[in-house]
Amino acid sequence: MSLTGIFLCTFLIVHLIGNLQLFKNDEGYAFNNYAYFMTHFTPIKVVSYLLYASIVIHAVYALILSMQNKAARPVNYARYDGNANSTWSSRNMGILGTVLLVFIATHMQNFWWKYHNDQVPYIEYQTDLSTGVRSSRALEANEFIDYQVSTDNGVEIVKARDLYKQVDFAFENPFLVFFYVLAMAALSFHLIHGFQSAFQTVGFSHKKYVPIIRFIGVWGFGVLIPIGFALMPLYFYFVK
Template sequence: MSNFAKTFSSSLGKKLVMALTGIFLCTFLIVHLVGNLQLFKDDAGQAFNAYAYFMTHFGPIKIVSYLLYASIIIHAVYALMLTAGNKKARPVAYAVQAGGQNSPWTSRNMGILGTILLVFIVVHMGDFWWKYHNAELPYAKYEISLDNPKDIQVSELPYDANRLVHSEIVDVQAGKQIVISKDLYKIVNNAFQTWWYVLLYVIAMAALSFHLIHGFKSAFQTIGWNNSKLLPIIRFLGVWIFGVLIPLAFAAMPLYFFFK
């Protein structure tokens, strides 16, 4: 076995892989949140549908998306490997520190939190990503006034296999911009009318919060970025940005659709 392979098959190497994939997934969360905030726009989903098209058809983004899928799988597999290895080595759970039961709850339950998130990701991608790529979704036709972009008339078009996923035409004579998009917004809206799905989403975001509060700081400790100057910044980002703000923003989306 080469030195490279030995390094990444060791406990420290596995933790390093976990740290790097975890940090990459954190950066994706920011991008995903910024895009999903389009759901709050009062435009019948026009901005969100345009975002969905961009994320699935822009070449560089598509390449990064494959890296994202790989990172999710690798992160989950290495977490299982570390958990199994630690159980063999000692009769306590992964990431339990010297204080035993005095260690943080998040630290002692990273496996449970990660499992909840993995189940949620599978369900989430099946309901949105898979349907957007494979289901015969209706299309939304937006007629936007060139004089007043907030004046939007929307109508539904049936699925047509020959129709472009997204198209934009400016009709100067009519004073309108006509945008036709595969209507993922409608799928999101319909999904978030179901109480149990909204509850699942909120529970998953709570799990994400606790997972990131511990995982974000641990990832930077693993790669050695835990000196006295960086540690307060990392703790602030891990707790207040990734542990509180981002999960709350994601959880607000299904609640907004359910109660509006």
């Protein structure tokens, strides 16, 4: 649980940095190039399989630990105030994790699955290399064969799957936007407890470093990262 959790936290940082390309006002040029790189660069593909395995292992171990805890104490204490000895997030990690598991499945169905199964639009970018001026046009399926980069008379031509357009289309749905924001709230509480707990479980609990870990867990993973991800659907729904 702890090791996969720490690995998933590392992934969140990389994923957020990459997805910040969505905020560029370039008709998806940077984001679509990033999407192709992340799905075709061999070392990244290897890490992706580790990511999928980590998600499954993390979820399975969460279920196993929950069952073990339930079996160890099938009957609650006669007099016990859980609120006095634990935080709300620590008592509800199972619920928060379930919300996140549904979110991951929804997220992958909307973007990962459609991108890998050729169910997103296509786009062509033409960039004048002397001036930097870029134009774009939508492509029909019969005009496109995977990802292509070429140069013709000083003009760079890039043809790509338009995942940016798919993101724009998906976040036209207010219910999906609401669910994404709700899931990021769940992620926030999940990470506030989980980040610090993971380091404590692996034995990294020296009094000198615990305050630093707690600070990073709360303000980095509990606040900045969830807000960064939540701003993306809100940006497309309200601004684009």
